[in-house]
Structures are given as structure tokens and as C-alpha cells.
Amino acid sequence: MSGTPSVGPFQPLKGEDPAVVGGYRLVAVLGAGGMGKVYLTYTPGGRPLALKVIRPEFSEDPEFRRRFQQEVLSAQRVQGLYTAPVIDADADAPQPWLATAYVPGPSLAHAVAQHGALPLRTVLLLTVGVAEALHAIHAAGIVHRDLKPANVLLSADGPRVIDFGIARAADSTALTGTGVTVGTPAFMAPEQASAGIVTHATDLFALGQIVAFAAIGASAYGDGPSHAVLYRIVHEEPDLSQLPAALRLLVSRCLSRDPTGRPTPAEVIERCQALSSDPLRQGEDWLPQSLAGSLTERRQMPEPARTPPPAPATPTQFSPHTPRPGFGPAYSPTQAAPNRPSPSLQAGPYGPSTAPVDGGRQPWVQPPAAHRPPPQRKRRNLVVAAAAAAAVVGLAVVFSQLPGSSNRDEAKDTHSSSTLSSATSSQQPDPKPVTYNGINMTENYLVMLADSPPRPIEGEAFGRKGDLYFQPRSTNVVEKDEVGSGNGKLVLLNNAQKGSLDLCRSETRYADTISLDQLSDGSQLCVLSNAGHIAVATYRGRSSKTEPSQYITLDLTIWRNAQEPHTTQ
Template sequence: MTGVQPGGHFRPLESGDPTSVASYRLAARLGAGGMGTVYLSYTPGGHPIALKTIRPELSEDPEFRRRFRQEVQAAQRVQGLYTAPVIDYDTEDAQPWLATAYVAGPSLAAAVGEHGPLPVPSVLLLLAGMAEALSVIHGAGIVHRDLKPSNVLLASDGPRVIDFGIARAADATALTGTGVSIGTPAFMSPEQAAGKPVTPASDVFALGQVAAFAARGTGAYGDGPSHAVLYRIVHEEPDLGGLAEQLGFIARCLAKDPAERPSTAEIITLCQEASPTPLRQSGSWLPEAIAAQITQRVSASAALAAAPTAAPAAPAPTAPVTRPDTPVHAPAHAAPTQAATHLPPTPSFGPATPPPQAPFQPTYGPPTAPQPPHFSHQQPTWRPQPLPLPPKRNQTGKWIGIAVAAVAGLAWLGGCASFINGLDDSSGSSTDGSDTSATGGATGSSTGDGTGDGTDSQSTRTQPDPTPVTYRGINIPESYSVRFADAPPKPFEGPDGSSPRYASDSDLYYYDAGGWDHDPLLGSSGEKVVLLNNAQKGSLATCRAETRYTKEIKLSQVSKGSQMCVHSSSGHIALVTFKGSAPENDPSDYVTVDVTVWRNAEDADAGE
């Protein structure tokens, strides 16, 4: 989704968009993608920036937050000429966000889609600039992982590679456990498509794909369903038909073996050798139509920054407020209140949003007592009128009610007498002479020897089994827990990073206690975990019948498909199926499980 309309006008904010993030006022919408939404904003000094807010479902994942924090901090070290540097961020906000320098140019995807493939000189300058950007990114210890035409912006002085490293933050989130892959299939490397370790060479493969797209308008592995494109990437050779001879070295970037691909420094050298003139980035490196778009965007951004904020309309006259409950402050970016007839027109290049209601303006002088209303003629004097007398009541109903009450009172007295006599006749003994005081006689249940009559309405009734609910692909990072009452169960960390072993609500936790064997643990604060053997069928009946309780099970005791019954202290019973651990090359440590929960299947704290 592009954020710029024809003529260089920016798309206005939509109804669900925030109007500000932290101290930044959002001016327009630049685009939206799988990771979040990007807005145009400005620094206090008026410099445009691109501010990205992260999707709520990613924000709620604790492992994503941890990785996002790491990647943003690493991205701050990237200060190359062909990247968009990080300006500001907040990874701890309810909705994390990241602000980078704004690039007043279309993406490569938009430019090629609207104007067609780039000429060879532009492609060589594009490749050299992207390679230089990747060199700086890799030097900071970051692999882009999602290099594609929409993540390459075309500025007047060269390309800009954006969104480096952010895709890695989503690799171990709950989204990956539900079959969502990180990266764009048409531009993935063979090793990334196969789930193997991703290295800087993977970005070089994507660079070759982007170069083929820029030069021909199509990728090297065609279009179609994602699985078909991925199959061709892994098993077939690229289609580079129609590619100019000067760009033949792109085939080396698309080698199946990462070791055979050129380095970023070598790519820059190859671009220089393929160019008949020395490579120099200037304002004329792009076709005229694309350069004109960049000029339009620069002008629109400057005009939007200089546009005055529309003042709110004056409120309608109301009765004087003599005692407001709480003071109301004017918003940080509001203009001085003025009459609605003097509002400036909304500029066509900014977001067309209705003016907000004017805030309450507190007065700072002594309070003025409200004046009584003034009338130009004498008002008639109001006098109370006599109320009509109520009708006379029918006395027949009164006497009938007294008679009914008397009969009910006599019946109640007779019942009390019978109850007292019954207590005298049966105190402390049953019909066979056995003592019932300790066998539940107070609740009306029959005794253990079967001598009770079993007709008491207060006896315990069998409740139906609760309906099971299954959640698949839950990733639990090390030192995190899940609660079975949550729907769906989401990993959470103890306060101040405390151990989940000592939390009262850790229905299922994953914890590495260290020790000599370094064997991580799966456990529950309810201290009722049972590892089922292969012959047992996981079910509610099985979990209720098994009583070989333990608090924790070593990770070395389980394998893919192992099942555990877990009883929480809140009365929930869960069947946990182990699906696996984080790959060896993954920097994170987590386990993946499927959980089937029978909520409130037993009494809370049963058996304790």
C-alpha cells in the first residue's frame, strides 16, 4: 500500500490511526505491511521522519519484544549513506515504534510498477548503492532477511535500504508457530526457504533477485503461488532471459551454494567494471519521470510541515461551569482556539481530518457568580395548586389480607414445633444406632455403610465434563510461563525477571536451572505433572486417572510428540504435547507445544 497519491499528495490518516505517538504528531499515512503501519511525522525542528508502529499481535509477544529491542539497538549502529538511520524508538511502549529518516522517493516496487524497468546505468548505480548499504548493515552484525523491492527506496542521491533486521525480531514469535514465514517468498534465498541458517550471503541472493526485478520488471524465478516460487528457488536455475550483457554477473548472486556468491565489496567492483563511465550518484541517476515524482514528494512534505494546524471549532454556549471535576489541558499540538468562521482551509496534501472539539479552557481570574436572568416584562407569580384527594379504599381486601396472614402464622408455628420434636427424637443417632455426626449427616448425605435414605436434595450431583479447547504452536521462551485460563495462552515473564518456578500462576513453564547437566525443565506451579508413556492415549479420563505427580520434567525426557498431563492449582487440566525446541542456529531458547485445556475440570487446589 503506497502512502502517496497522484500528484505527490500524501494519504490522510484513517479513522483507526493514532494522531500522535510519544511526542510526534502524525501527519499522514505512508504505508502498511506485515509488521505494522508507517506514518509521516516531523521532528521538533521540522525535519520529516518515517515512524513505524508495530502490529498489536506482535507487540503482545514477549519474545518479539526482546528481539525487537536487540535489533533496534543494533540498527542504531548502522549509519551508512544508503540506509535510513534510526532517529528514535520505544521498544517498551504498549505498541512499540521505530522512527527513521524519511526518504522522499518511491519504492523500487512502485517505480518499476508505474514506469517499467530501469535502464542499465540506473541498475548499476542501484546495485552498487544496495551493496554498500548491505556492507554497513552486515558490519553491524545484522542480516536483513527481507530485502525486496518494497524495502528499497529511490532518493535523488541514490537508493536507501530500509527495514533491516526487523524481520528477524519476528522469527520466534507466536506467528512463526502458526505457519507464518518471515520474509517474502519470491526474494528468499534457497537456505532461507529450506529453514537453514541465514547468513549475509542470503542477502546477496536477495540482492540478485532485486536486481533482476529492477532490470526486467519480473523476478528471476517467475510469479505464481508462493510454494511454487519457493520450489523453483530451491531446485531450479534462475530465468535471466532478456537481461543486458553488462548485468550478467547477477547470475553469480543467485548461486544455490552461499559460498559461491560474491561478497558485497566484490559486487561494487563488478558494477564499476560493467559501467562504461565511473559510477557517480547524482540527481540524474534515475529516469526523468521518477525524478519528477521525488521533486513532488519533497515539495508536498515541506508544505505539509509548514501547514498550520487547524483550530478546533468554538463550543456552543452552555450554562456556566461553577465546579469542574478535573482540569482539562489543551493538547500539545493544538492551535489557539478561535471562532469556527476563521478556520483556515485544510490543505489538499495533508490528512483531511475533522477539527477536534475545543477543550475546556480554565479561567485564571476570580470566579464570577452567574447573573440571574433578565426579562423585559413581568413574569406571572407561580402558586402551588391543591392536590386532588385520593379515592376511598375498599375495606374488603384489608380484612381478607389479615385472615390470610393469621393462617400463615399458625402454620409456621406448627412447623417449628414439629422441627424441634424431630431433633429431640433423632439427636446423634441413625435408625440403626450408628453415629452420623461425622459422616456428613449435616448435609443430608447417606452414611458410608449405606444406611441413609439417599433422598436429600442437597446431595452432590455429577457435572458434565468441560469442553476441551486446543491451542497449537505455542512458543514458550526460557524463563517464561503460560496460564491455562488465558485464551489463547500467551507467554509471560515473572516480575523483574523472577524465576517461573516460584510464581503461583505458572501453569506451565520452561526453565533452565543450569547445574552440571544443563538440562532445562518443563514444570508447573501446581506441582502436578505426569509424563504419559507411549501406550497411553492422552485424554481427560487418562489425566484424571494418573496420579504419578511430579513438579518438573527434564527436557531430555521428552521428544517430539511426547504428552504430559498438567493439573493447575486453579482447577484446569491440560494435555500438553511437546512439538520441539528452538533450532541450534537460533539465538533464542524456547520450546513449542500444543495445549488442550479442560477448564475448571476439578476443584481448585484439589488434593492439597
Template sequence: MSSELAAAGFFQPLGADDPQMVAGYRIAARLGSGGMGKVYLSHTPGGRPVAIKVIRQEFADDPEFRHRFKQEVVSAQRVQGLFTAPVIDADADGPVPWLATAYVPGPTVAAAVAEHGPLPARTVLMLVAGIAEALQVIHGAGIVHRDLKPSNVLLASDGPRVIDFGIARAADATSLTASGVAIGTPSFMAPEQAAGGRIGAATDVFALGQVAVYAASGAPAYGEGPSHGVLYRIVHEEPDLSGLPAELRPLVERCLVKVPAERASLTEILELCRAAADQTQLRRQEDWLPSGLAAGITSRQGVVPGPVAAPGAPVPTPAAAGGPVPTAPAHQLPPMPAGLPTQAGVAHQPTAPAHPAVHAASAPGVPAVPAQSPAFNAPYQNPYPPTGAYRAPTPAPYFPTPPPPPKRNRSAIVLGAIFGSLVLLLGGCAALANVIGKGNDDRRSASSGSTAPQGGGGAASARPSTDPTPASYPGFEFPAGYHIKLGDDPLTPHDSNYDDLYLSCGGSSIGCTFGSYGTRLVLLDSAEKGSLKTCREVTRFTTQIKVETLSKGAEICMRTKSGNVGLILFKGMSAQDDPSVHAKVDVTVWRGGLAPQDK
């Protein structure tokens, strides 16, 4: 690997915390990292380079993220456009989720602008047209990108490639977005994202306009600075287009319309690109990029690291050059301790993890770790039996011979027989009364129409015999810093810290969070209908949901420790100029909707 190119950030050497292998893909170099995880260079068995994105461990530990990640990967695999990097492999169930896409030997728009400055107008027109075509395919698969920005668009010699489409949605409803893990870039959000509105295809169009401004001027359309200030400008102010070439203005202005329904469609964007280029057809020539940028891509193509050799292949060591012989890495298994007992004459051997998806990296110059090494970021498991594991065979239990029973006299036997007869008589009377009472209960149940299960322990006894009548609270204004208790009628905000649901905000509607200390929260998918049945059955529990991830109409199920069930219908946040920061929601409550064993 060229040290100059490595220093330039093209291909970074693996560090001590980087994996050596991801589910059979041997890692050759690190390509970069972001809020979702790290990206590595690997190869298919046929030698084609691929980019492997390994999701951060914090997300891997979140069940809601895994659920959504799996859904988004399935959708992303249907996207096969000319200007997208297709998803060719993935695993959402392994120790660490990952996905593999086709490797694109080119920089991101962000990196290209940082190194070469703003791009010429002709290049920007080709860039916007290519991204628009990519979005047509992505939206056609039912996906909204949600995080289109300069670092998610790669530049290749034959056009742009859009990456990471749909993956940001996997993190939208996880508790991690409330704990400092930023998903999405405020400078490239749409007004409806910043205000907690409904996200759709038009959201990506707004982001496309911002990417165009950044590529042509080298600066975001709404400036830089603290995220809350940028988001406020996106919602309430006009963009700064002073550095934009005149031929790009009509295109960008149509993309950056505040109202989603009034923005340009992707078809209109392509027509505007053709008109600005003064051509009936957009001809993407090989020299669509500036010469310096194109030369860098050519250089990168010539130095892509080759596939990593399989374990067991000869590996040069520093000793061959007269240097010290390296010691085994810390994570390598120690030798088998002497004297350990064996089973059936076979020494105990460490077993491979159930899913050896990711393997820890070796130190430079050390042969590859065998496949049975512990999984990357997986908890350590001792491969050897614990001290004292061997136990001598347990002797047969000793049962002493019982002494002979004492002799009983005849009068005691007679009295015992009389007493037993009385017990049987009383028991029979009780049983008869129970049968009569049960028959009366059955008749009463039949006459009232009740379907309550008889007896206990069955699945039907896990909830009340009849569904409770729902209590509705439409148009409820939930103030920030307050809590609600579903048992209240009417629903009333409290300043207690131990109620069923709270709304926490950092002084504005940006950065608000619905949360609870004990209530189980579930953000329903768009395909799930909010109802008592749904809220009883869903189990993707969390304790925090970021408001900025919610669109209007989003539904949240609540299951409290006291057995109440709630459904929150999110309708939006208060206006920026409102002195009271609050959420507007419709609340439905089924009090006693869960039996004690369901809580």
C-alpha cells in the same frame, strides 16, 4: 496538500483509524502500510521530516515480538550508512511499538518500476552498488536484513536507501506468523529461507540479485503465482534472466548461486558493478535516475506537508465557509455529569494514560484531541466514577457487652488441670521424637551428598532436589500431522491431538508449524545456550513457532504441564521429493525437571 499528489499516493490523508500523534510526533500524512504496520509522515521539533512506522496491534500484543523488536531496534540504531535510512527514535514498551527513521523523499523500487517500467542498466548498476554498500554497514552491525525486496529500497536523488533492516526477525518466532500474517515476500527469498536452512549475510546477497532482476526487467527472477510454487522454483530451478541486459548477467548470476557459501561477497559485487560500468570508480551523478523518475522525486520534495500545529492553535472550521459546524468526534470525552460527588471539594478529572504514545485521530476539520485522550488502540477506560461509587461513611461497629462467664465448680477445675498436664506431657514426647528423627534425616542427607532444602516454601523448593538425568534422542524424524509426548521412552509419534508437541504442515515442508495446546514453547536466541537451566528460566512463552523462521541449529525449549522439560535442536526439513514430510530434530528430555509449583 496537492490533491493530484495525494491521489497519486504520495501523501495520503489520515483516516478515522489513523493516529493523530505518536509519542510526541504529530502525524501529517500517511505514507503507506505493510504486513508489519503503517508508516506516517511527521517532523522532529526542529522541522526535519521523519517516517514513523507504527507496528500492528496484533504484534504489539505478542510478548515475544516486543522482546525481539527491542533487540533489533538497538542493533539498527548502530547502522549509520550513506545508503540506509537511519533509525533515530523508537519505543518497544509503549501501548503500540513504533520507530522513527529519516524520511526519504522518493518512491520505492517497486513503485518506480510499476509507474515508469524497468530501469536502465546504468541505473541498476548504481542501485546494486548502493544497496551493497548499505548491506556492508548493516552486516557490520551484526544484522541480517532477511526481507530485502523492491518495496524496502527507496530511490532518492543521490542514491538508494535501504529500510526495514532486521525488523522482520522480530516477527520470526511469534505465533502471528502462523495465523495469516505474512512476513517476508516469497518472490525475493533465498533458497535457505525457503528450505528452513541457516540465514546469514549471503541470504541478503541472493535477495540483492533478485532486486536487480526486478528493477531491470520488471518481473521477479523466479516468476509469480502461488507462494509454494515460487518457493519451489527458488530452491530447485534456475532463474529466468531472459529480459536482463547482457552487462548485468555476470553480476546477477553470481548473486543467485544456490549454495550460500559459493555466492559473491559484497566486495565482489562492488567490483562487478565497477567492471560492468567500465569505470575504476562508480561515480554517482545527480542524473543517475531516468528523467521522468527524477522529476517525480523533485515534485515530491516540493510538496512535503509541513509540521502539524500544536493543539490550541487556530483551526479553520467549515462554519467559516458557511458549512455546518462539526460535532465532537466519538472518542472525545463527554462533559462531566452533574451531581457526581467530589473528593476534598475537587471534581474528579480523567487522567492521562500511563504512556500516551499514540492518540486517536480526529475527524477532518475538528481541532486536535487533548493529550489526555485515550491511547490509540488501547482498551477504553471510563474516566468517571461508576454509578453508585459514592458511599456514606460506615458507622462505627457495635460490640455488645458480653455476658459474665458461668460459675465453675472446684471439681471441674481439678479435672481440667489434670487433662492439661497429660496433653503437655504427650506433646513434649512428640517434639522430642521429631528432633531425634530430624537429626537422623540430616545425617542421612549429609552421608548421601543431598542438598535438598529442609522445610517448605523457599525458592529452592520450586524444583526437584537433584537434576534428572537427560534422555537424548538424536536424529529423531518428526512426521507432519503427528504429536509427541515427552514422557514416552523411546520417543514415539502419535496421532493423538492432546500430546506435548505437534508438527502441522500444509502438504509440503513450506508452511509447517511446531505447536502445542498446553506446552510452553520458547525459541531461544542465538546467544542463549540450550540447557535445563535455560529452559527453566526463560519465560517468553508461545504456543506456535513457524518452521520457516528457523535456521539449522535453532533451539526450542518445552515445558509441559506434567513437569517434563524438553529441548528441540532443529536440523532441517525433509527433501521436497521425500513422500514423508517431516522435521529432522535432536530431542533432549529431562523428565520431572519441574516441580508441581513450577508447571
């Protein structure tokens, strides 16, 4: 939940800001970033939350919503003391949103801008805290992807890393476009900036950048236009001349162009402990006095609203939602605990709510009582509806007994309707193809056809398999799980065939594995994903045996949602 307001930490809501999101009454604006706007709100018990509402542009992309929900669920598994826990979210809202615990402290970016470089002891404590946060994030199978000073908050008892993994959801949306990466250029790793490849080591490069930024007060790769900074990251050495000598070896290792040369979070912590004359322990005195004093204003937060949130004014207004299972630290709103009675409806601070059962969630996000239909009128409406339905059924029975009416005629009408529906669906235009050239797929990396652009990711790092992946001496569409349901099919086209959507749809020659020995420059494969995407992959060769990493190069032309999704049992 990043974003640094220009004047004070709490800005008043404006006319374009919603009053309520997901049942949470918004109190103030905390900031805004590339993905959305961040607000201050409270739980019914008075705990402050930072609630980010995603920009409408992302909300219109169904793939973003799917990936957003997936990443939020992954983020909830992070159990680190140096992270801001995810409390609630809704990927299906008119604009998706995410709520985390509020951290009463400035971002590292704001702190350096206001107070300059930090002293060595503070930098060491900052480094071990962020490294421990990365250890917890990586243990949950997440790569942060956008670790930067704006995403590191400085609280009184240590740093907090925020927004982990959410950038990956944005990376899948068509808004990013071909060749455009999600992240902050000055803090990208070389492999992320050049090829879009992201692994756990990518976050360690960003950590090195953060350490240098905190100790120097500026980026190690300088400022300027994004393309100029990215060029320096990929091709030039960082400027560490102003860095304290004690930190140079550690930062140099983190900023290695070779991801395998970077340390692990545990190694970073060990090195920092060795550099400190006293054991590194987080405490109230970890920040310099001038910076610690600025935390006071962030503790003087606006009071929660004392009135229930208003009813939605328009169909586009954010409205209270009933959270799904899995959101919240220990909540299960739709399921009572085993062998325990179901929750009962009670009046809560935000209107009728469900009383918690043994620590269960109290969904205060139910509509206020004043806006619920009167029970008596509701029953009367139900009676009228039932009577109308009975009358329709009775007329249907009478009509079926009239001369000239028969089941044969009814079947004919049904068949005509079905034929018309089929003809209408068959007339739907084919999706437009999107082409991505020069994709380098490293050994044991995979691509998903739904991703835009389809950047290779490490299969083992995410514990999943993809539409197309590269293993030594073969390309293959792999089984999705242990029961054997596949993630798609491959077809090796003949040299005389030119890959197209119609050809890939009509082919019936499927293979599970295709050896690289069968391929030459220009060979084409049809890739048919069970999710309904179709692609033509054109093989462009492989790396030489002398190169440190082995990869193949492909051009991909993708027709997304070109056929009905298919699943196997």
C-alpha cells in the same frame, strides 16, 4: 518504512488513524505493509520522519515486543550512507512504533511499476548502493531478512535500504505459525523458503533478485501464487534471458542455491565497478530523467502541525512517551552528560520540554502544559495523602496495643495470606505444548525455545548463544556469557522414559554436553531454559558424511513459560 500508496505519496489521516504517536504529531499516511502503517511526521526542528506503527496483532505478543526492542537497538548501530537511520522507537507503547529519517523518493517497486525497467547505469549505481548498505547492516550483526524492491527507496542522491532486521522480530511471534516464514516469497532465498535458515548470504540472494527486477522490470522467478514462486526458487533456475549480458554472471552468482557460492557485498561492488566504463559515483543524475522528475512531488510535503498535539482522548489513544536511553542518534534523555548540569525544564514547541545539553535530546514528547495538573492543587493533594497515611499508621499502633491483639495473630494472618497466594499460584494451568517436527540444525547453529517457530540461526553471525545448539559430535546448552551464567540445562532420558513436562520438571540429572554417540533415533532430551521454557527434543538422526553440510534432525515439543525464569550470578 515501506508501503506504496495508490494515489500520491501523502494520504490524509482517517478516523482510525491516531493523531499523535509517542509525542509526534502525525501529518499524513505514507503507506501500509504487512507489519503496520507508516505516517509522515516532523521533529520540532522541522525534519521529516517516517513513523511506522506496528499492527495490534503483533503488539499482543510479549515475545515480539522483546525482539522488536532488541532489533531496533541493533538497527541503531547501522551507520551507512545508503540506509535510513533509526531516530526513535518505543517497544512498550500500546502499539510499538519506529521512526526513521524520511526519504523523499519512491520505492524501487513503485518506480518499476510506473516507469518499467531501469537503464544499465542506473542499475549498476543501484546495485553498489544496496551492496554498501548490506555491508553496513551486516557489520552491525543484522541480517535484513526481507530485502525487496518495496524496501529500497530511490532518492535523488542514491538508493536507501529500509526496514533492516525488523522482520526478525515478527519471525518470533506466534502469528507466523508452524512452517510459515516472514518475508516476501518472490525475494526469499532457497534456504529461507525451505528451512527458515537465514544468514548474511540470504541477503545477497535477495540483492540478486533486486538487480534482476530493476533491469528486467519483473521477478526472475516469475509471478503467481506464493507457493508456486517458492517452489521455483527452491527447485528451478531463474529466467535471466531478458537480463543485459553484462549483469548475468553477477546475478547468477548472487542467485546460487548454495549460500557459500554467493559473493560478498564488497565483491558485488568490485564487479559493478569493473562493468562500468566510467567510475560509478552517485549524483543527481543517477536516475533517468522521467523518474527523477517524479521526485518533485515527494519534496512538496504537507506542512507540520502548528498546534501542540492534543491530549489523549481515551486510555487506548496513543500518548506521548519519554524516550528511553539509547534511542535517537546521539540522545540520552534521562542522563545528563558527565560533569555537566542536568537539563532544565523549558517551554518547547510541543509543550514543556527539556533543553538539550551539549547535543542531548530535547524530549518534546512531554504533555502540553495545558494538560498538566496545577502545581498548587498537586501540593494540596500530597498534603491530604500524607495526612491520611499518618492516620492509618496511628490507628495501626493503637490497635496493636488492644487486648487480644498480638504479633502472633498478625504473623498467623500473614502466613495464611502467603499460603493462599502460594496455593493460588500452584493452581495456574500448565502451558499448552507446541510441537515442531523435522528441524534440521546445522553445525554451529542454535535455536531459541522462545522463537515460534524455533528456526536454527548461525550462532557466530549474531554473536550470541542459545537454548540448544549443535556442534560437531555434540549437542549442548551453553554458557550465556563469560562469567558463567548458563542459558539452561540438558537431561538425557532413559529409553524407558517418555518425555513430558512433569518428567522434565522432576529430573535432577543434568549434563553440560551430550555426545551424539549416546543418541539413536528416538532418543529424547529435556531442555530447560533459564528463561522458563521447557522442551523435549527427540533425536531423529544426522546427515551422512558425504553431504556438504553436517546437521542433525530434531523434533521439539515446547512448553513456553512453564516455570519461573532462573538466572545465575
